[in-house]
Amino acid sequence: MKSFLSFLLLFISTVAFSQTKLISWNLENFGKSKSEETINYIANSLRDYDIIAIQEVVAGYGGAQAVAKLADELNQRGAKWD
Incomplete structure (x- = not known):
């Protein structure tokens, strides 16, 4: 029970203090005029950033x-993007 409460506290503090960028x-005209560079x-x-529009x-x-x-290019720099 104590380990569950510790996990719960850690989870809540992580969620409470995390920020989504x-x-x-x-x-x-993205697609016609942009070079590889x-x-x-x-x-x-x-x-x-976490979310890109x-x-x-x-x-x-x-x-x-x-x-x-x-x-x-974003995938090569770390996280998996869709």
């Missing part, structure tokens, strides 16, 4: 591929 970034820069800038991703050809490249 959120960022929203307008990437302007730019995608690397973006990934380096975003790697410390990107705006102005190209709806047609190139947009989904650019998002996949960005996710791959």
